[in-house]
Amino acid sequence: MKKFFITIFFSFICFNLYAAGDAAKPLKVDWSFNGLFGKFDRSQLQRGFQVYKEVCASCHSMQYLSYRNLGEKGGPEFSDAEVKAIAAGYQIKDGPNEEGEMFERAGLPKDKFKSPYPNEKAARAVNGGAYPPDMSVLVKARAGGANYIYSILMGYDENPPANLKLEDGVYYNKYMPGNKIKMAKPLNEGSVEYADGTKATVSQMSKDVTAFLTWSAEPHLEKRKRIGFKTIVYLLIFSILVFFSMKKIWSRIETKV
Amino acid sequence: MSEENNKKPTRREFIHIATTAVGAVGAGCIALPLVTQMNPDASVKALAKVEVDISKIEKGNEVTIMWRGKPIFIRRRTDEEVQKAREVKIEDLKDPQKDQERVKKGKDEWLVMVGVCTHLGCVPLKQQGEFGGWFCPCHGSHYDISGRIRKGPAPVNMEVPNYEFVSDTKILIG
Amino acid sequence: MSETNYKPTSSFGKWFDERLPLLTLFNGHLMQYPTPKNLNYWWTFGGILTFCLMTQIITGIVLAMHYTAHADMAFSSVEHIMRDVNYGWLIRYIHANGASMFFLAVYIHIFRALFYGSYKSPREVIWILGIFIYILMMAAAFMGYVLPWGQMSFWGATVITNLFSAIPLVGESITQWLWGGYSVDNPTLTRFFSLHYLIPFLILGLVVLHIWALHVPGNNNPVGIDLKKDGSDTVPFHPYIVIKDLFALVIFMIIFAGFVFYAPNVLGHSDNYIPADPLITPAHIVPEWYLLPFYAILRSVPDKLGGVILMFSAILILAALPWLDTSKVRSAVFRPIYKQFFWILVLDVLILGYIGAMPAEGAYVAIGRVATVYYFAHFLIIMPVLGFVEKTKPVPLSIADPIISGSGNLAAAKKDKNLN
Numbered sequence: 001m002k003k004f005f006i007t008i009f010f011s012f013i014c015f016n017l018y019a020a021g022d023a024a025k026p027l028k029v030d031w032s033f034n035g036l037f038g039k040f041d042r043s044q045l046q047r048g049f050q051v052y053k054e055v056c057a058s059c060h061s062m063q064y065l066s067y068r069n070l071g072e073k074g075g076p077e078f079s080d081a082e083v084k085a086i087a088a089g090y091q092i093k094d095g096p097n098e099e100g101e102m103f104e105r106a107g108l109p110k111d112k113f114k115s116p117y118p119n120e121k122a123a124r125a126v127n128g129g130a131y132p133p134d135m136s137v138l139v140k141a142r143a144g145g146a147n148y149i150y151s152i153l154m155g156y157d158e159n160p161p162a163n164l165k166l167e168d169g170v171y172y173n174k175y176m177p178g179n180k181i182k183m184a185k186p187l188n189e190g191s192v193e194y195a196d197g198t199k200a201t202v203s204q205m206s207k208d209v210t211a212f213l214t215w216s217a218e219p220h221l222e223k224r225k226r227i228g229f230k231t232i233v234y235l236l237i238f239s240i241l242v243f244f245s246m247k248k249i250w251s252r253i254e255t256k257v
Numbered sequence: 258m259s260e261e262n263n264k265k266p267t268r269r270e271f272i273h274i275a276t277t278a279v280g281a282v283g284a285g286c287i288a289l290p291l292v293t294q295m296n297p298d299a300s301v302k303a304l305a306k307v308e309v310d311i312s313k314i315e316k317g318n319e320v321t322i323m324w325r326g327k328p329i330f331i332r333r334r335t336d337e338e339v340q341k342a343r344e345v346k347i348e349d350l351k352d353p354q355k356d357q358e359r360v361k362k363g364k365d366e367w368l369v370m371v372g373v374c375t376h377l378g379c380v381p382l383k384q385q386g387e388f389g390g391w392f393c394p395c396h397g398s399h400y401d402i403s404g405r406i407r408k409g410p411a412p413v414n415m416e417v418p419n420y421e422f423v424s425d426t427k428i429l430i431g
Numbered sequence: 432m433s434e435t436n437y438k439p440t441s442s443f444g445k446w447f448d449e450r451l452p453l454l455t456l457f458n459g460h461l462m463q464y465p466t467p468k469n470l471n472y473w474w475t476f477g478g479i480l481t482f483c484l485m486t487q488i489i490t491g492i493v494l495a496m497h498y499t500a501h502a503d504m505a506f507s508s509v510e511h512i513m514r515d516v517n518y519g520w521l522i523r524y525i526h527a528n529g530a531s532m533f534f535l536a537v538y539i540h541i542f543r544a545l546f547y548g549s550y551k552s553p554r555e556v557i558w559i560l561g562i563f564i565y566i567l568m569m570a571a572a573f574m575g576y577v578l579p580w581g582q583m584s585f586w587g588a589t590v591i592t593n594l595f596s597a598i599p600l601v602g603e604s605i606t607q608w609l610w611g612g613y614s615v616d617n618p619t620l621t622r623f624f625s626l627h628y629l630i631p632f633l634i635l636g637l638v639v640l641h642i643w644a645l646h647v648p649g650n651n652n653p654v655g656i657d658l659k660k661d662g663s664d665t666v667p668f669h670p671y672i673v674i675k676d677l678f679a680l681v682i683f684m685i686i687f688a689g690f691v692f693y694a695p696n697v698l699g700h701s702d703n704y705i706p707a708d709p710l711i712t713p714a715h716i717v718p719e720w721y722l723l724p725f726y727a728i729l730r731s732v733p734d735k736l737g738g739v740i741l742m743f744s745a746i747l748i749l750a751a752l753p754w755l756d757t758s759k760v761r762s763a764v765f766r767p768i769y770k771q772f773f774w775i776l777v778l779d780v781l782i783l784g785y786i787g788a789m790p791a792e793g794a795y796v797a798i799g800r801v802a803t804v805y806y807f808a809h810f811l812i813i814m815p816v817l818g819f820v821e822k823t824k825p826v827p828l829s830i831a832d833p834i835i836s837g838s839g840n841l842a843a844a845k846k847d848k849n850l851n
Contacts, residue, residue, distance in 0.1 A: 068299075134706075140696055177714075224695070232685060232689065238276075241276040245674055250671060253666060253671075290522060293517045294517050298511075298517055
């Protein structure tokens with residue numbers, strides 16, 4: 001009786017999950033950070049940062065990240081000198097100085113990532129009313145996570161289905177809910193030139209930047225999985241000890257545990 | 258634990274001791290993040306070092322900057338001030354320390370110190386007091402032009418922080 | 432149990448205990464307290480819930496040290512906790528998943544009581560205190576969910592506070608009073624933070640009363656009969672129940688750790704990582720999973736006020752359960768028909784939860800309505816009627832020998848016992 005109900009209930013759920021949605025099912029990537037012992041690929045994160053810096057950053061902010069994060073453990077792990085150089089490449093508004101004026105200075109590792117627009121309204125004004133979302137936690141802010149972001153980047157098609165009407169400034173994307181997106185295809189073959197000689201295909205760049213965004217959304221992912229594994233192993237050992245302790249104690253009386 | 262329990266022989270059995278010990282280790286591990294969360298976090302630590310441009314400070318002037326939430330006095334002393342600081346007899350001092358020990362070698366004109374009175378944490382006023390240095394208005398401590406305590410309740414000289422000259426015009430504090 | 436002749440061993444202990452009998456209290460309620468020896472693992476959830484409450488309070492106090500309750504800064508202060516604070520990510524994930532674990536445990540605890548008739552006389556007050564705890568838990572969880580000030584926080588707060596606008600005449604003023612403005616905004620956030628900090632301590636107080644009320648008649652047990660007076664059916668709480676609760680707790684913690692370390696966001700909603708925006712409503716507002724069944728009941732009524740009333744009734748009806756259940760037998764083990772209906776109720780609540788997560792359209796609405804009607808029918812019709820029509824199985828005379836007895840129900844069993 002119980003099992004019968006449970007079976008019905010779950011088949012009910014499964015049926016409905018498949019019935020929903022007009023967007024294609026997101027692509028699946030075998031990410032290095034998946035799984036029990038998942039870790040980021042440092043050079044992939046470094047390449048991903050390059051893609052963000054050279055392509056995405058012209059519209060998307062990452063306001064919760066600081067340049068120092070790029071050198072921290074578990075991330076792209078740029079060297080101190082590299083982090084300083086990256087930060088110094090930006091002009092950051094600071095002040096007021098002695099005369100009460102705001103001034104610009106070269107960026108420091110402690111500074112937050114410089115945003116492309118001074119505020120959200122300015123961003124909307126330039127982008128036809130659409131706000132390019134902040135990318136700091138984007139991977140966690142989308143239901144499909146990394147696979148979804150990767151799919152969006154891969155989902156552009158110059159020949160949209162004939163029955164789909166696209167307004168001005170709207171593009172076709174296979175994986176977007178409703179198949180319409182206000183962002184033009186951001187990555188094209190060779191959009192960036194990788195220093196490590198990796199070929200900058202659209203798929204490669206999409207993977208790299210998605211990995212970078214996954215790290216930015218969850219900077220302590222590696223540490224979390226490392227501590228998590230130790231914790232669970234500890235709890236398993238402890239549960240066995242407690243179990244035998246319990247058996248011993250309950251053996252004093254005739255009732256079984 | 259009551260006496261009654263201690264008398265039971267099973268209490269001393271290995272399995273219970275092992276369980277208790279492993280449980281205690283686990284409790285200790287849980288305490289660790291709960292305690293360390295109160296330590297300075299990454300964003301605070303990122304501000305622990307400050308680079309200061311000192312090129313605009315004239316001789317005989319000083320600036321005050323903030324470092325780790327405290328004022329730092331950076332004074333470019335005149336030659337007379339340096340001389341005056343070095344003429345003081347070491348035995349006259351409450352906290353004996355040579356002026357040379359309080360500055361970087363070859364940069365004798367630059368005095369960099371934490372501008373906090375060592376008595377109870379007030380900020381002393383510059384160019385006041387009986388020794389031509391600083392004077393703390395809270396409880397009347399007098400410091401000389403090397404920041405050393407000369408008179409009043411403060412026990413020791415004003416603290417010189419860790420710093421280095423990155424170049425002739427820049428110092429890195431912290 | 433004040434009647435125990437406990438005496439502290441150390442002289443300081445004696446001195447102190449004579450002035451404030453804390454040690455006697457501790458000894459009586461946490462060590463010698465006689466517990467039925469046939470309790471199964473479903474009974475370990477009381478201890479697990481205590482652990483959950485303490486975990487939430489401790490991690491919550493820590494998070495409050497780093498969180499900023501301001502509409503402009505709440506979201507970034509949460510990111511600050513996740514990125515910069517030492518182990519901040521761990522503490523926040525424990526707190527966020529801890530809420531789900533707390534509800535998981537409380538639902539098992541409630542359904543255990545429903546199955547074994549633990550709400551029946553003489554334990555009505557324990558049960559009603561438990562319902563108060565449950566209501567406060569929902570309030571605390573809801574307000575806590577608002578604090579990160581993401582899209583779901585903001586719109587969840589908007590939808591839930593708007594429930595009160597359904598009240599005739601004063602509804603509008605009540606919502607404005609709740610908000611401290613004309614919509615959910617900074618004043619709402621700061622008061623929710625204050626109350627979110629307060630409620631767990633109210634829960635703690637109620638938990639003390641809940642346990643106190645439990646220790647008057649003592650625990651119910653899987654057989655559901657009263658224990659023998661001579662104490663041969665019981666074991667002291669320490670070490671027997673303590674170690675058993677601990678074992679169950681460690682197993683529970685493994686599941687807990689699985690969520691915290693390997694799927695920390697799976698129970699939350701991704702939209703809550705988008706900062707609150709009063710101009711854009713998410714396509715699909717859903718509460719946290721543990722509130723879904725009530726959300727489904729709310730939506731199953733086409734009338735605003737009616738939905739609100741029905742939703743609150745769905746919780747409050749539980750308080751009347753000790754009197755709606757007319758059966759003389761406590762445990763479902765000896766109630767073959769009730770047992771079936773119990774599992775149907777479980778299924779019904781799961782369906783309601785599922786409907787609550789789905790958009791309010793088409794077949795979902797119809798299924799939601801049927802499930803809602805059944806939910807109320809279970810308590811208002813099935814429970815009272817079943818007590819009269821159900822032929823219960825023979826109830827044993829004592830928990831030690833659960834098989835021997837020829838009697839048809841508890842009353843008969845008692846009579847037999849008296850005759851013997």
